[in-house]
Amino acid sequence: MTLKNKTILITGASSGIGLACANLFAKHGAKLILLARRKYILDELAEKLSSKYKVEILPLKVDITEQKNIDEAFTTLAEAWQNIDILINNAGLAIGKDKIQDGSIKDWRVMINTNIVGLLAITNKVLPTMVENNTGHIVNIGSIASHEVYPGGAVYCASKHAEKAISKGLKLDLTGTNIKVSSIDPGMVETEFSLVRFNKNNKQAQAIYQDMQPLTANDIAETILFAITRPAHVNISEILVLPVDQSSTTLINRNRS
Ligand code: NAP
Secondary structure (H helix, E strand, O other): OOOOOOEEEEEOOOOHHHHHHHHHHHHOOOEEEEEEOOHHHHHHHHHHHHHHHOOOEEEEEOOOOOHHHHHHHHHOOOHHHOOOOEEEEOOOOOOOOOOHHHOOHHHHHHHHHHHHHHHHHHHHHHHHHHHHHOOEEEEEEOOHHHOOOOOOOHHHHHHHHHHHHHHHHHHHHOOOOOEEEEEEEEOOEOOOHHHHHOOOOHHHHHHHOOOOOOEOHHHHHHHHHHHHOOOOOOOOOEEEEOOOOEOOOOOEOOOOO
């Protein structure tokens, strides 16, 4: 399957994995809806990609934790953009690495509202048209944290375990349709993820990738590209992608200095 003229909605397209997907899919001729809160980044990206690859790009400023914001964006979506072929549910974040006894309920709410409720809210908007057309592909970005739990990561891991349950449940609900559901689950990827997690503390963020080689956002974009270009009868259910230096959430080779 080719991406030429397919409409793809990427959430969290202003940075990291989402941004890498935008670049790669535009190169393959897709029409893109780029969604995030930082609209100025999306506007610049849209301009760059549409002039470089001659594809249509729609930047959309949406906070996926704000239902009103989502409702507004989808009710005002021009007809030409309403038939979304592929949804990449990528927007997500971790905040902090505190133990539960020291954690912040405010931060937990943000993680749960973004990684679980936000993902569901966007899916809920996009899926009815896919069901009507009996075609489409939902790609949820999970994590090694969808498979394992690590100290100080209980809530983030819970939100990514939920992503896994939602991906499996979605596929069950869509049995008998031609709609595909995939979960792409990265290990450590160097993006803004750690900067966000540690509240822009550069030192703490850099320590995460100290003396090891993480994945790049493009490594994950390439994996997603593989999943969304399989023939119509093939559904990639799940791919776990780790850096060679990462054997589990806690076992990391740090001898690469
Ligand atoms: P990133 O560089 O921080 O990008 C996160 C993206 O999510 C940004 O574009 C951000 O855009 C968007 N976002 C966050 N909250 C949002 C909200 N409320 N509404 C709309 N957009 C929102 O991190 P990344 O590594 O690319 O993360 C992408 C996905 O991969 C996440 O689901 C993450 O959990 C998962 N993941 C990452 C790693 C890793 O090591 N990096 C590993 C496994 C899984 P704005 O700030 O502009 O809104």
